[in-house]
Amino acid sequence: MSWVELAPAMLENEHVLLRPVTAADRESLRAIALDPEIWRYFVSLVETDADYDRYFDATLADHVAGRRVVFHITDKHSGRAAGSMSYGNLAEADARIEIGWSWLGRDFRGQGLNRWAKYLLLEHAFERLAAERVEFKTDELNVQARAALRNIGAVEEGILRSFNYMPGGRRRDAVFYSVLRAEWPEVKRQLAAAPKVRLGAG
Template sequence: MTWTDLAAVTLENVHVRLRPLTDADRDSLRAIAMDPEIWRYFVSLVRTDAEYDAYFEATLADHMAGHRAVFHITDKHTGRAAGSMSFGNMAEADARIEIGWSWLGREFRGRGVNRWAKFLMLEHAFERLGAERVEFKTDQRNEPARRALRNIGAVEEGVLRSFNYMPGGRRRDAVFYSVLRAEWPGVKRALAAAPKVRMGAG
């Protein structure tokens, strides 16, 4: 089986459940996706129901085609949909994978949901897929996300200038971070021991 097959599985602990996205998730995620703060540094922009439907359809299509493994996140303390996160850029031959496309509803931020989701995905990448490198990228302007990635031990590697277009036509400078296999045990301990660490969307 390839990473495309192995990445899209249900991951959970006592805090969160991540399961592969389905069309049935459309409305539960819609209810929390209309917060403009979610999309401030995102490569997509959702302001209306029509824009949300276009975003969801594109996301689901990526998932079904195996371009990404997209997860629906449930906060197990409330039983409610909390947001979404993905594996992408799965370069299995080079043992490299990206975690990103991350967003959470307002009431689920700062409660450990993002941290535990990242923990489960990192654990799956290193301990089941056999990744040597897990990478993240975010907008250079997104200081909360950058600070949070550093706080879990991800190493800032540099800025790729004029990396991509953003909604409105701005060219984004993208900052790359990574965790390597040799670093994972320390990062795992830090994530498990620091309940107040916040992971920003990237």
């Protein structure tokens, strides 16, 4: 089976449930998405309900077409929709995949959900998809996201200058990070050894 078939799986642990997004998720995610802090460093800008509908329609279209594998995140402690995260840039021939398009609602930041969601996606990528490289990228200015990526064990590789346009016309410098197959056992050990409490922004 190809990655497009294997990647959209249901992934869960005691903290989070990740499942492929569906059209029925529009409203549960809308309830937490209209927060400007989410979109501060995003390549999409969501300020109104109409913006959100365009964003969700594009996300769902990418998912259905196999351009991305988009996951709905549920916080298992509350049972509420918490946000979304995706696989993208699926380069199966090169055994390379990206994790990104990540956002969480205000109530779910600083609770460890980012850490556990990325743990599940890394585990799925290395142990079921047989990826050799999982990569991430973020805005050079996004200090919080960069710290979170280092906290999950990703290695900073460098900056691609003037990588893309941001809303408002700024050219973003993109910082790339990765975890390699050889590094995964140690990264997994460190992530799994995290205290079984709701951690800070890791």
